[in-house]
Each structure stands twice: as structure tokens, then as C-alpha cells.
Amino acid sequence: MARQLNKKLRWYVASVCMGFATIVFATISFATTASAFNAPTGRVVLEVGGNIEITNVGDEAHFDKAMLEALSQHTTITSTPWHDGVVSFEGPLGRAILEAVDADGDQVKVIALNDYASSIPVSDFYDHDVILAMSADGKPLRVRDHGPLFVIYPFDETPSLLNEEILTRSVWQVKRVVIE
Known part of the structure; x- marks a missing residue:
């Protein structure tokens, strides 16, 4: 026993x-x-800093083109004040980037290659299908075409977005975002 x-x-x-x-x-x-997640193996096209939990380079998250393409993609077909006619933009949803880095903040400061900056409320990324466009009409956005990344709102889908406040948030030649 x-x-x-x-x-x-x-x-x-x-x-x-x-x-x-x-x-x-x-x-x-x-x-x-x-x-943490894997560091980029290609040329970095987006740096994300500020109040984020998930990083891959120091206290930041850096993304190359392949990493951005691996996120939830969205196509926005819309006209803009900067293009002739309707354009088909494609890129990751802004909220997919925020979720990938476990962002914690109320504002996203978007900074362009020329250091132009604009703050976008985090709520915009959840209230609208705001994307960081990587291509327009199937062609990669080059710097001369407002690339490599261009904040695009669905202007035609929600005409009330076509106002001065939102237009200033539509940053092109995006290089960096900071979660505040």
C-alpha cells in the first residue's frame, strides 16, 4: 500500500x-x-517608433517592402487632389501596422522624407480604411510619385474626408511614424 x-x-x-x-x-x-519580430532583410522603407511594444531594431520597428506586403493589404480606389482621375492605391492598412507593433497611443505622427510631419488620430485608422499606399494603379510608388509610402484616405467612399484637415494628414514620401 x-x-x-x-x-x-x-x-x-x-x-x-x-x-x-x-x-x-x-x-x-x-x-x-x-x-520582437525579425529585422528587415531588404532596404528599410518605414521606421516606427514611440509607444510600441514590439520591436526589431533597438526600441523601434523597421519594415522593408516584403514585411509591409506581409501585413493585411487593402486597395483603395479614389480620386485625390494630387492625381488626375481615379487611382487604385494598394498598401497595408494603417491599423495593421499599429497592431503589428502593438502601438499604444492616441496620435500617430507621420514624417516625410523632407521632414514634413502631420499627426493623425489613431481613431482615423480604425474609423476609415486608411492605408500606407505602396503602389498606384499597380505600379510601385517611387519618390517622384509620392512614394515610397503615401497615406491615403478613402476620399470617394467618404466624401466628408475631403477637407483641409484630412488633406494635411495625407502625407506622402513617408519614412517614419511615431506613436504618441
């Missing part, structure tokens, strides 16, 4: 230890995953 009780006790202790080890391993794995 004592031998059988001892065997059950050992089994119980082993089970508890294995369960504890599994929890510790899962916690470490989650913490590692939640704090």
Missing part, C-alpha cells in the same frame, strides 16, 4: 513539474514573440 501511494505521489509531483515547465516555456515563448 505504501509503495502504491509513493508511486502515485511521484506521478503527481512529476505531472505538476511538467505542467509548471510547460507554463514557464509558454510564457517565455510568448514574451519573446511579443517583444
